Amino acid sequence: MFTAPFTFTSEQERLREDVRTFLRVDCREDLVRTRRAHPWRHSDLAYRGLGERGWLAPDWPAEYGGLGLSIVESAIVAEEMALAGVPDSARVNTVDNAGSTLLAAGTAEQKAEFLPPMAAAERLFVVLYSEPEAGSDLASLSTRATRDGDGWRLTGEKIWNVGAFEADYGVCLARTSEGRSKYAGLSLFLVPLRAEGVRIAEVAGFNPETFNRIVFDDAPLTASALVGAEGDAWQIVNEALAVERTGVYFYGHAQRWLTLLTGFELPPRAMPEVDRLRSDLSAARLLTWRCVDLLARGEDATAAAAAAKWWTSELTARVAALVWSVREVFSGTETITPRWEGSVERIDGLPTAGVELGVSLSEAPGLTVAGGTSEMMLETVSAALLDDAEAVI
Numbered sequence: 001m002f003t004a005p006f007t008f009t010s011e012q013e014r015l016r017e018d019v020r021t022f023l024r025v026d027c028r029e030d031l032v033r034t035r036r037a038h039p040w041r042h043s044d045l046a047y048r049g050l051g052e053r054g055w056l057a058p059d060w061p062a063e064y065g066g067l068g069l070s071i072v073e074s075a076i077v078a079e080e081m082a083l084a085g086v087p088d089s090a091r092v093n094t095v096d097n098a099g100s101t102l103l104a105a106g107t108a109e110q111k112a113e114f115l116p117p118m119a120a121a122e123r124l125f126v127v128l129y130s131e132p133e134a135g136s137d138l139a140s141l142s143t144r145a146t147r148d149g150d151g152w153r154l155t156g157e158k159i160w161n162v163g164a165f166e167a168d169y170g171v172c173l174a175r176t177s178e179g180r181s182k183y184a185g186l187s188l189f190l191v192p193l194r195a196e197g198v199r200i201a202e203v204a205g206f207n208p209e210t211f212n213r214i215v216f217d218d219a220p221l222t223a224s225a226l227v228g229a230e231g232d233a234w235q236i237v238n239e240a241l242a243v244e245r246t247g248v249y250f251y252g253h254a255q256r257w258l259t260l261l262t263g264f265e266l267p268p269r270a271m272p273e274v275d276r277l278r279s280d281l282s283a284a285r286l287l288t289w290r291c292v293d294l295l296a297r298g299e300d301a302t303a304a305a306a307a308a309k310w311w312t313s314e315l316t317a318r319v320a321a322l323v324w325s326v327r328e329v330f331s332g333t334e335t336i337t338p339r340w341e342g343s344v345e346r347i348d349g350l351p352t353a354g355v356e357l358g359v360s361l362s363e364a365p366g367l368t369v370a371g372g373t374s375e376m377m378l379e380t381v382s383a384a385l386l387d388d389a390e391a392v393i
């Protein structure tokens, strides 16, 4: 049984109820039909509706399209989105990542121009960090931005991006100078994705959402494309990633998939793992909300976030492994159709759970990699524990 590390206020509980009703009642059929047509794509009805209500970025100030609330309300929306099966990469990329970056480090003009349409679901942004030779060791990247009059020229290659074909801008990390260490001399730029010198191509991969490669061929950028101080991006990047790493989406996915799976009649041999997963999910939710609580109080959440990201994303992989291990429960039709006809919910004559459980098999492995791999999360946790141990000694 889950016990919250803190109690939610009655306003926060009401927000949760309102978001839940909107997603699970008002958007339910649209979500299922959209997923059937494009397994990874967000439903416009849900995404725009969240934007219209100020729920995409409830923690942003009202002048930028938010509700002036806190990260707790933002995490409540994230949790409800995942528990309702709403694809989340548009919000993660646009609001949690690019938006938090602009909110923390953007100029007044950048905030006024970009944050309101992001919060209103009118503009999508993506993240352009990883490179063919720089993922976990991101600071070793080789994309370069060089001065060109008042502006810049960008050259290099980014990979494993999701969403570039649908988005307007990418937040791109590039080297602008050689610093004292590899972490210095990196800068962030807002790059228009349909502009001279920018090429986007799909990359084959296991992920249900298409991966893209983006090549910058001496792409011109204006002076106003720079976000934050030149050469000082490393801390900004890590702070923005901390929000994604609270684990709240990963926990929600794992919980959702287990709930969908246990709607079917499972063979007795699956039940011990179902029970273990149920208790491990309670622990996962505690880790997640402990991390949100630390962030809400302005405390350092680096190690808590790494622990939460590791545990919750590994749980998604365990649930997906369970889905695979009981595949005899499903027949091998186009979408996964249950043999057991019990109380499984149907829309248009097809079971609603089928597509999502099928997608879980290809989505879960990537969740243990995206936003920082499990090995890197464990390294962060162990470094923090060693620091604590040294402080005690």
Ligand SMILES: Cc1cc2nc3c(=O)[nH]c(=O)nc-3n(C[C@H](O)[C@H](O)[C@H](O)COP(=O)(O)OP(=O)(O)OC[C@H]3O[C@@H](n4cnc5c(N)ncnc54)[C@H](O)[C@@H]3O)c2cc1C
Binding pocket: 126, 127, 128, 129, 130, 131, 132, 133, 134, 135, 136, 137, 159, 160, 161, 162, 207, 366, 367, 369, 370, 371, 372, 373, 374, 375, 376, 379
């Ligand atoms: C679904 C998904 C969506 C993504 N979306 C985006 C996106 O929108 N934009 C973007 O920029 N990137 C995105 N990525 C890329 C992601 O951030 C990188 O895949 C991730 O940082 C790992 O980098 P890599 O793939 O280069 O693997 P590598 O860093 O090469 O790692 C390979 C393996 O080696 C291990 N390893 C590496 N270094 C160490 C070490 N020091 N100690 C122990 N083990 C180590 C890793 O844990 C991993 O198992 C996405 C990835 C996925 C899976």
